[in-house]
Amino acid sequence: MKSNGVEVVAFDADNTLWHNEPLFTDTKERFTELLRPYHSTEWIEERLYETETENLKHYGYGIKSFTLSMIETAIELTEGRIGGAEIGRLIAEAKQMLEAPVKLLDGAEDTIRTLSEEYRLALITKGDLFDQESKLARSRLGDLFAAVEIVTDKTSKAYRDITRRLEVTPERFVMVGDSLRSDIIPVAKIGGRAIHVPYSVTWRHEAVSEDGLGEYEFARVETIAQVPSAVKNFAETQGKES
């Protein structure tokens, strides 16, 4: 039975296993406060987002990239009038973000433990290698994953490469995550299974319109605690089909 069904269950980490977006939201709030003497909140947020997006091709994802984008935006928006001391505060913010405690989502640990008894588990995250490894170590969940894959971007090609490395066919691979753009659509595109667990906040860059999602097959649950039964459901369906 099991051999006909799911073999590998893979998890996204940021905003799927542990809270991440609030860290950025809080820092952005303090960033706009710093620049409020110069511009409106909306304009500051807009410019920061543009700089971040533009810099993805230079820096990739992660806190260090975000920090360099904050510094660049601050210089631009003040036409260079921002002082060294204020920029020093942005660097201090970055270090605090990098050291912030890893707060697991309710039910994440139980879900991982339960599923690890029956399936090979993988962790698939994008972003900064150093930061993601450090968070995984602090989460104390590392030993439960048979494989940890940190990639620069979660494209269909990246998922295809990973399933090959894990020696699993896409039909026996399930991806669990909060981002339609990074965790669900690229996996559905290669014929993998996916379970969407929305997070309370989505970074604008990851947001995807729900229109046109109908063409992709995936499951959706409200909390990570519901993932084991959703996986079981996949497995049983597959078992019956084959």
Place this chain on the structure above:
Amino acid sequence: MKSNGVEVVAFDADNTLWHNEPLFTDTKERFTELLRPYHSTEWIEERLYETETENLKHYGYGIKSFTLSMIETAIELTEGRIGGAEIGRLIAEAKQMLEAPVKLLDGAEDTIRTLSEEYRLALITKGDLFDQESKLARSRLGDLFAAVEIVTDKTSKAYRDITRRLEVTPERFVMVGDSLRSDIIPVAKIGGRAIHVPYSVTWRHEAVSEDGLGEYEFARVETIAQVPSAVKNFAETQGKES
């Protein structure tokens, strides 16, 4: 014969396959020029190195980390008097470093092509995932490597994990690189083979005293063009022993 000898030949990338250190050396020179109105060159270099070393635990290796350390050092050494415009120049430097053409060392491409006909090749680098992948893509050597491993630090544990993933025993694994600290000693410690190809400049952080090196077994050649014959030499020796 071959089955008794070397199976995997792994290469470091920065300063082994392509020039990297000169990029940092040039940027550091411009950095000290920027701060020369405030301090002596020696003091600036010393403080930058201290900040970089201290920040490794926050940031890991790479250009983004180095840039954040330059900015922090500039703020410290000017007691916050450095202006936004000057810091903007440091960010522009970072982007230039990230986009700099990848210049292969003489003989690197031939060596890789020759060895790829007989052995499985791996690329093992540390540092920033995004930057290293981008350099590998620009080097156009990517297709010749059976595996690419980007790690946060090149410890004996990291090499042991890699040999496991590659399903090769350490005795059949050869590592080629310019850094005694990162490429040679940790590999020799787990019973792997190693070939040291010194680069003209070594970052202080990677430098290791030659005293006490006697306890580690490894080969040394002058240029990367001599690596294929050094590998062949290993293979033959092993073939005779077993």
